[in-house]
Amino acid sequence: MARVGCGTHTARIVDRDGAVITDANTLMSVEWTRVLDDVSTATVVVQPEGDCCAAMGQIRSWRHNLVIYRQGRPMWEGPIVVAYWRRDGVELRAADILGWLDRRVPHHDIRFKAEDLTTIATWLIEDGFDPDDPDHLVEVVEPTRIRGDRAYQIDVGQTGDHLRDLAETGLDYTAVGRRILLMPEGFCARVGSLTDADFPSGLTVVEDGTALATRWVVHGKEPEDRTEPDVKGVAGGLDEYYGLLERTTEETSVLDNPSALAAARSKLRGSTPAPVVIDTSQETTLAPDAAVDVASLVPGWCVDVTTTTTCRRIAQSLKIQGLTVKEDADGESVAVQLFPAGV
Secondary structure (H helix, E strand, O other): OOOOOOOOEEEEEEEOOOOEEEEEOOEEEEEEEEEOOOOOEEEEEEOOOOHHHHHHOOOOOOOEEEEEEEOOEEEEEEEEEEEEEEOOEEEEEEEOHHHHHHHOOOOOOEEEEEEEHHHHHHHHHHHHHOOOOOOOEEEEOOOOOOEEEEEEOOOOOOHHHHHHHHHHHOEEEEEEOOEEEEEEOOOOOEEEEEEHHHOOOOOOEEEOHHHOOOEEEEEOOOOOOOOOOOOEEEEEOOEOOOEOOEEEEEOOOOOOHHHHHHHHHHHHHOOOOOOEEEOOOOOOEOOOOOOOOHHHOOEOEEEEEEEOOOOOOEEEEEEEEEEEEEEEOOEEEEEEEEEEOOO
16 A cells, blocks of 8 residues: 655756756755646755756756656656755756746637636647647546636736636646646545544644635626626525525636536535635644555545544545645655545
């Protein structure tokens, strides 16, 4: 059975043409993350030795990529965006492959009519990378089965922002290396089971009533023809247990009522009943013998968690929202952020 273990890391700097600039094996510290519906980051501090120092001096942001290995297995990669050269070492900060989409804009005009959100997301990604591809791969894990209308104009808005807007209406995405995974918000494939013993610092269970809503209203983009009805989606209403708690928001990327309704239902799923979560305001660090493989801790996937050490007991599937892996002179830590799966 795979376990978290106590891993060690190495790193490599690679040119955009694929040539290896240098190996960065003498790492003073390393931290890499995975996140849901956003760009993940990584930071390494390298103690350069011999020829490595000269190679490190040639590193340029957005030209060179950072690749991180754990136990010899590739775990994270993306373009270097900030470099610090100091007498005692070199610090490199990088974004994952999705970071490129925050530096890209739509390159064509297009309008989608009743298309699955994964189809729209795939177009955004492919269009964004088409003029200059960093060697990406899009993988549709499952279609969302939510169909909507969207329109994009050439040179209007950042592609990364358009992708984040889609994630507000029933789509989830994450990057693992060069792969960009697309899936429905309700996706919840299990990758392991955890109990109190797997969290050495203990767990805190929180019922977050500030996020509770029993009725959501999503307003889409105002129609150009004011004689046409407004785009709006409504989900929920008066709840027999909680009563009525209403929220409203505007999603200007939504062009049709079915999409607005899907967005309202998506928001309602995340806010009714009152979300009961494992508190991740502090790092939720896993024990080395926790029965999960670090490589499988991908945002969007789920772990079954059982906790019986507090007065509020939980036994439920929780979706992985984020992963943070750190290693320094004190060793390695693996921390996860979890939230209710909503399925």
